Amino acid sequence: MLADFNSHTGKHRTSSRLISTSGSGRNSSPTFKVRPKSKVEDSPLYRFAALPHLPSEAVRIPTVSFSPTESNTTALLHFNSFLRRAFPTLFTSSLVHHEVVANYSHLFWVPGLQPQLLPYLLLAHIDVVPATESDGWVTPPFSGQEIDGFIYGRGTMDDKSSLMGILQALEYLLMKGYAPQRGFYIGLGHDEEVSGHQGAMNIVRVLKQRNVRLSFVLDEGLAVLDGVVSGLNGPAALIGVSEKGLAIVKLSVSTLPGHASMPARESSIGILAAAVKRLEDNPMPMLFGHGPERQTFEQLAHKFGLPLKFILSNLWLFSPLVGRFLEQKSDSNAFVRTTTAVTIFHAGVKSNVIPSHAEAYVNLRIHSAQSLQEVLDLIKFTVGDERVKMELIEGFDPLPVSSSDENSYGFQIIKKTVLDMFPTVTVAPGICVGNTDSRHFKDLTNGIYRFAPLWFKPGDAKRFHGINERISKKNYEELVLFYSRLIQNCDIDKLPEPHTSVHEL
Structure with missing residues (x-):
């Protein structure tokens, strides 16, 4: 039996009123039925449940996070009402405990028929980054409009499709009378795009108060790459086993102000611009092979041709050779080093006044083989100018690397679900170059995974936080089916046998 069959000591234990029993008495023993492999894809009810109008409606609600202190709270309340209307079974089922956390986030708890099985958590987030039509969208970014089989809009990829897919899967399973053997949580944060300090962190606080331990956490992150990796034969599903660390650093220079007609030899802008240029000209060291990215390429190696x-x-x-090749492109360079991006530069108030102050913000995503402190030391060394002040605004080390071996329950269940749906896809662990809400849950589990079965074609990655974000109706249905099968696959009380054909499981 698995090591995660420890008792679940959370506050909400499964009670007799929450268990489907074979008799009508309160003390009747539950009937444990082994559910057959999911057949929902063949059900007309599934097709009805997976109608794409729901993600379109979700996109039309502009749940934008502008900063850690500014979000569209009116839209968040509207989204709350929308969820209750969209998923009536979920919000009224006696099998589901629901609570609002920190005013706008949601936590669902679905007890299992076997409470000794350690529960897991499915994560998604409600909020999105800003978007304006003037950026070049083919349709207004909050219209949820359908064009040629694709639903366009901010949040279709990040992260409302996953959110709606999880809830629609559970809604459908509840409608079919399904009750899980292994309990699970669903967490929906409302401020992931601005670090999740209110939503995810308060969900963690609630779970800690109830002494909850989790078998694994599944959040957004990586996807199915189809034609994205040059030379790779066939699509690959990468399951994120870690994510890079973060450092947001403010660099500033202060000098005496003056009139533009009598400039000093150096200005605050010039000093700071030179410092920024040194950072861009001297990237962080190439570290390919010292993090999870090594496993990715080793496990995909057999899908490449010679050499x-x-x-x-x-x-x-x-x-070293592979690293030098990967660093040539910005998207693959992110896998081989700590990246450096200058994102904000402020200076000056009037065209004829030499400013006394200039400041720049630098966003660094820290490779798994480095620490936050090492990166800060390298910045200071590279800038090499005492006139440039450095301040850490926010930062944390890279996340621990979750196991992906054949004994890793969470990874193997996610992998099995992917292969159930897409038997020809190659599955491998990967590193998530962005940050997710899942990092806040590292004290509750040793298994944090970042994946959703979004299909990425060449160029699709740029739609994240960019223009013309979209998802196909077919891919959205696949998301619903994926989460439905995942929930049912988690009822397995033993890991799938290594190297066993997915058709035999």
């Missing part, structure tokens, strides 16, 4: 197959199968020798 790449040979090179990637021998990274003990060729890691």
Whole structure:
């Protein structure tokens, strides 16, 4: 039996009123039925339940987070009402405990028929980043309009499709009378785009107060890459086993102000611009092969042709060569080092006044082989100018790397669900270069995974936080089916046998 079969000591234990029993008496023993493999994709009710108008409606509610202190609270309240209307079974079922956390986030608890099984958590977030039509969208970003089989709008990829897919899957299963063997939570944060300090962190606080331990956490992150990795034969589903750390650093320079007609030899802007240029000209060291990205390429090696197959199968020798190749493009460069991005530059108030102060913000995503302190030391060394003051605005180390071996319950269940749906896809662990709400849950579990079955074609990654964010109606239905099967696959009380064909499970 699995090590995660420890007792669940959370506050909400499964009670007799929450268990489907074979008799009518309160003390009747529950009937434990092994559910067959999911058949929902063949059900007309499933097709009805997966209608794409629901994600379109979700997109039309502009739940924008502008900053840690500013969000569209009116839209968040509207979204709350929308969820209750969209999923009436979920919000009225006696099998589901629901509570609002920190005014706008949601926590659902679905007890299992076997409370000794350690529960898991499905995460998604309600909020989105700002978007305006003037940026070049083919349709207004909060219209949820359908064009050529795609639903366009801010949040279709990040992260309302996953959110709606999770809830629609559970709504459908409840409608079919399904009750899980293994209990699970669903957490919906409302401020993930601004670090999740109110939503996710308060959900964690609630769970800690109830002494909850989790078998694993599944959040957004990586996806199914189809034609994205040059030379890879066929699509690959990458399950994020970690995510990069973060440092937001403010650099500032203060000098005496003056009139533009009598400039000093150096200005605050010039000093700071030179410091920023040194950071861009001297990137952080290339570290390919020292983090989870090594596992990614080793496990995908057999899907490449020669000579790449040979090179990637021998990274003990060729890691420097592969790293040099990957750093040539911005998207793959993010996997091999701590990245440095200057995102804000402020200086000056009038065209004929030399400003006394200039400041720039630098956003760094920290590679798994580095620490926050190492990165700060390198910034100071590279800038090399005492006139440039450095202040850490926010930062944290890279997240621990969750296991992906054959004994890892969470990873193997996610992998099995992917292969149930897409038997020809290659599954491998990966590193998430962005940050998610899941990092706040590291004290509750050793298994945090970041994946949703979004299909990425070349160029799709740029739609994240960019223009023309979209999801196909077919892919949305796949999300609903994925979460439905995942919930049912978690009822397995033993891990799938290694190397066993998915058709035999």
